[in-house]
Amino acid sequence: xxxxxxVVKVYPGGGTAVDHVSLExxxxxxxxxxxxxGCGKTTxxxxxxxxxxxTSGRVLIDGxxxxxxxxxxxxxxxxxxxxxxxxxPHRTVLDNVATVxxxxxxxxxxxxxxxxxxxxxxxxxxxxxxxxxxxxxxxxQQRVGVARALAADPPIMLMDEPFSxxxxxxxxxxHREFLRLQKDLGKTIAMVTHDIDEAIKLGDLVxxxxxxxxxxxxxxxxELLSDPxxxxxxEFVGRDRGLRSLSFDTAAELPVKPVPAELxxxxxxxxxxxxxGADDVRPTGGTFxxxxxxxxxxxxxxxxxxxxxxxxxxxxxxxGITPHHDLADYLAARRG
Amino acid sequence: MITYLxxxxxxxxxxxRQHIWLALLPVLLGFAIALxxxxxxxxxxxxxxxxxNVAGVLYSIPSLALFVFLPVVLGTKILxxxxxxVALTIYTVAxxxxxxxxGLRSVDRLITESATAMGYRRFRRLxxxxxxxxxxxxLAGLRVATVANxxxxxxxxxxxxxxxxxxxxxxxxxxxxEPILVGVILxxxxxxxxxxxxxxxxxxxxxWTRFQGGRA
Numbered sequence: 001x002x003x004x005x006x007v008v009k010v011y012p013g014g015g016t017a018v019d020h021v022s023l024e025x026x027x028x029x030x031x032x033x034x035x036x037x038g039c040g041k042t043t044x045x046x047x048x049x050x051x052x053x054x055t056s057g058r059v060l061i062d063g064x065x066x067x068x069x070x071x072x073x074x075x076x077x078x079x080x081x082x083x084x085x086x087x088x089p090h091r092t093v094l095d096n097v098a099t100v101x102x103x104x105x106x107x108x109x110x111x112x113x114x115x116x117x118x119x120x121x122x123x124x125x126x127x128x129x130x131x132x133x134x135x136x137x138x139x140x141q142q143r144v145g146v147a148r149a150l151a152a153d154p155p156i157m158l159m160d161e162p163f164s165x166x167x168x169x170x171x172x173x174x175h176r177e178f179l180r181l182q183k184d185l186g187k188t189i190a191m192v193t194h195d196i197d198e199a200i201k202l203g204d205l206v207x208x209x210x211x212x213x214x215x216x217x218x219x220x221x222x223e224l225l226s227d228p229x230x231x232x233x234x235e236f237v238g239r240d241r242g243l244r245s246l247s248f249d250t251a252a253e254l255p256v257k258p259v260p261a262e263l264x265x266x267x268x269x270x271x272x273x274x275x276x277g278a279d280d281v282r283p284t285g286g287t288f289x290x291x292x293x294x295x296x297x298x299x300x301x302x303x304x305x306x307x308x309x310x311x312x313x314x315x316x317x318x319x320g321i322t323p324h325h326d327l328a329d330y331l332a333a334r335r336g
Numbered sequence: 337m338i339t340y341l342x343x344x345x346x347x348x349x350x351x352x353r354q355h356i357w358l359a360l361l362p363v364l365l366g367f368a369i370a371l372x373x374x375x376x377x378x379x380x381x382x383x384x385x386x387x388x389n390v391a392g393v394l395y396s397i398p399s400l401a402l403f404v405f406l407p408v409v410l411g412t413k414i415l416x417x418x419x420x421x422v423a424l425t426i427y428t429v430a431x432x433x434x435x436x437x438x439g440l441r442s443v444d445r446l447i448t449e450s451a452t453a454m455g456y457r458r459f460r461r462l463x464x465x466x467x468x469x470x471x472x473x474x475l476a477g478l479r480v481a482t483v484a485n486x487x488x489x490x491x492x493x494x495x496x497x498x499x500x501x502x503x504x505x506x507x508x509x510x511x512x513x514e515p516i517l518v519g520v521i522l523x524x525x526x527x528x529x530x531x532x533x534x535x536x537x538x539x540x541x542x543x544w545t546r547f548q549g550g551r552a
Contacts, residue, residue: 051453076455086450090468090544100454134547148454158453 001027002048002156002190007057009043009213017043018054018213025205027155030182030189032203034196035236040213041192045158048190049078061156076103079149079157079187084165085141087133093119093144094129100152111151118147123177139170146178150185159191163198175201196237200225200244208233222248246295246331251288254297254330256311256320263310269317274306287312294327301327340514348503352522355499358420358492359485360530365421366428367478373429374436375462384441387433394430399423399491420492427488428481435477439470472545475538479531486527490519500526 002025009018018040025031025048033041046052047059050071058065066074079100087096097118098111106114116129122143133141142162149157163171163178179202182189193199199206200221208224210216210232217229225245228234238244259265264272264281273281285303287310288296300309301324309327311320341348377387402423407414410422443466451465467474493501503519506512 049453051449072455072457074455075453080450080453082446082450082453084446086446088447088451088465088469089548090465090471090542103455103460132544132547134544 001025001062002188003058003060003063004044004047005058005060007044007047007054007059009040009047009052010055016213018047020057021213021215022057023207023215023218025188025190027188028186029204030191030202031205031207032191032193032199033207033209034193034199034203035209035216036211037194039209039211041207041209042160043213044209045160045190045192048156048158049075049080076100076152077154077156079152079154081142081145081149081157081159081162083161084138085133085145087141087144087148089133092130092132093124093136096133096144097147097151099148100154104152115147115151118151119144121150121181122147137170138166139174142166142174143177146181155188157187157189159189161192161194164193164195171198178202200237208236243295243298246298247293249294250290251292251294251297251311251322252290254290254294254322255326256322257326259310259318259321262306263318263321265318268315271310271312271318274304274308276305284310287316287318289314294331297322297327298324337514337517341518344515348518348522351500351502351519352526354417354497355486355489355501355523355526358417358489358497358499359424359482359526362421362424362428362485363478363482365425366481367432369425370429370432370436373433375440377433377437378440384437387437391430391434394426399427399488400494402426403492403495415496417497419495420489420497424485424488428485431481431484432474432477436470436474439473439477440466442473443469468542471542472538475534475542479534482530482534483527486523486530490523 004021004023007018007021008016010016021040021044033044035041043052047054048061048066050066050069053067058067060066087093088099091099094112094115095108097115098106098108101111101114102108116126119126119129124140124143124147128136128140128144133144136144142165145162149159163174166174175198191199191202203221205218206221206224207218208216216236217224217233219227222245224233224237225241225248228237228241234241262275263284264275266272271284271287273283275281282305284300285305286296286300288300289312297309301307301322304310307324309322309324310318311322313319373387377384403419404414406412406419406422407416410418412418447469448461448466451461456465489499490501490504492498493505498505500519500523503515507514507516507519
C-alpha cells in the first residue's frame with residue numbers, strides 16, 4: 001500500500017502543486033489520479049519514486065517513508081511507464097526491456113531471456129526483439145514501455161499518461177490488454193491521466209484532483225458517477241454519467257418476459273430478427289446475456305426496431321426479452 | 337615524383353609517421369579532456385555559456401602564434417614536438433568540449449528522465465544512456481577535429497616540427513616542386529583515411545541511427 005500523509009509540494013516562486021493531500025493507493029489495485037492539467041496529479045505520482053520530493057508531509061510504501069530510502073534502489077523496485085514510452089533509442093527492444101534486471105545485477109544473457117518472455121506477455125511477436133525503438137509504431141513502443149516496467153517484476157507500477165500518445169483505436173486495444181495483464185498480475189498501480197473515461201475504465205479507485213493540487217474526491221468509478229461530491233466532480237465526470245454508471249451492473253437480476261411469436265428464430269432457437277410485416281423481418285441489432293452490463297441492454301433496447309432487447313443463453317438461444325419501459329421500471333425500482 | 341619518392345622514401349615515411357602521431361595524439365588527449373569539461377557544461381548550466389565563449393576564443397588563436405608562445409609558457413625547447421601536441425590538444429579541447437556539451441544537451445529529457453526513474457545513478461546514466469545517445473553528435477565533432485589537426489600539423493614545419501609540412505619547407509627552400517606535391521597529396525590522403533575510419537567506427541557503434549527519422 002502507498003500512503004500519502006498530508007503531502008504538500010510548493011515550488012520556489014510560489015506555485016502550490018500539491019496541497020495537503022492524504023490518500024491511499026491500495027495493494028494489488030489500480031488507482032488512477034485524474035484531473036485537469038496543473039492539478040498536481042503527475043507531481044503526486046512522482047513523489048512516490050522520489051523523482052520529486054514533498055515540501056512537507058510523507059509518502060510511505062507499506063508504512064516505510066520513501067524519503068529514508070536510497071533513491072536508485074527504491075526506483076529499481078518500482079516499475080515506471082512514461083508517456084511516449086521514453087525508450088532508449090540506442091538499444092534494441094530486447095535490451096530496453098532488460099534494463100532494470102541488468103541494473104539489479106543480472107547478467108545480460110539472463111535478462112534478455114526473461115525479456116523475450118515479457119514481450120510475448122505484452123503482445124509483441126519475438127521478431128520485434130532485435131529492432132530499435134525508431135522502427136516501431138507508437139502503440140508498439142508503448143507495449144515495450146510496459147514490458148520494460150514489468151521486467152524486474154516490481155510490486156508497484158507508476159504509469160504517467162501511458163496511453164495518451166496513441167490514437168483512439170490503438171488505445172482501446174492497449175486498455176483491453178492492460179486490464180487482462182492486471183487481472184493476471186495484480187500489481188499495485190498508480191496511474192495518471194487527464195481522461196476521465198480512461199480513469200473510470202481502468203481504475204479500481206479514482207482520485208479526482210482539482211486546480212491547485214487539491215483532492216476533490218476519492219472513490220470507485222461507480223461512486224464517482226452515482227454520487228459526485230460536488231459540482232466540480234459532477235462536471236468533470238461528464239453529463240452522461242447516468243448512462244455510464246449502468247456499465248457497472250450486469251443484467252443478472254433484470255426481469256425478462258417470455259419470447260413472443262414476433263421474434264423469428266432458427267431451428268436452434270437463435271434469434272434471426274423481428275417480424276414487422278408479412279415478409280418483413282428486421283435484424284434485432286444484437287443480443288445480451290445475463291453477464292452483460294445494463295448499459296448494453298439499454299443500448300440494444302434503443303437500437304432495436306421494436307424497442308425490445310433480446311436475451312440469449314450460453315448457447316445463443318433466445319430465452320427472454322426486455323422492452324425498454326421494463327428496463328426503465330427496473331432502474332426506477334432499484335433506485336427507490 | 338616517383339623518382340623523388342624512391343630516392344627519399346625514408347624521409348617521406350618518417351615525415352608521414354611524425355605527421356600521424358602529431359595529429360592523432362592530440363585528438364585522443366583532447367577528447368579525453370573535452371569529455372569531462374563538456375559534461376560540466378551540461379551538469380551545471382551556468383558554465384555552458386562561459387565554456388562556449390572560452391572555447392571560441394581559444395580556437396581563434398592563430399596556430400603559429402601558439403606554437404611560438406607555448407615554449408615560453410611550458411619551458412620546452414622551441415623545436416620540441418611537445419609544443420605541437422599541446423597546441424593541437426588545446427584546439428581539439430576547444431572544439432570538442434562544446435560538441436560534447438551540445439551532444440549531451442541534445443538528449444531528449446524524456447530519455448534521461450525515464451533512465452532516472454528506472455533507477456540509474458547519475459554516473460552510470462551518463463555512461464550507459466546519455467553518452468551513447470549523444471555519440472552521433474560527438475563523433476561528428478571528432479571528425480572535424482581530426483581533419484583540422486591533420487592540416488594544422490603542417491604549420492609546425494615553420495618552427496621545425498611539422499610532419500609532412502617539412503616536405504613543404506624543404507621544397508620551398510630548394511625551389512623544388514616534388515616534395516611539396518608529395519606532402520600535399522599525403523596530407524589529403526591521410527585526412528581522407530582518418531575521416532573514413534571515424535565514419536566506419538560511427539556506423540559500427542551507432543547502428544540504431546540508420547532507422548532514425550523513418551518512423552518517429
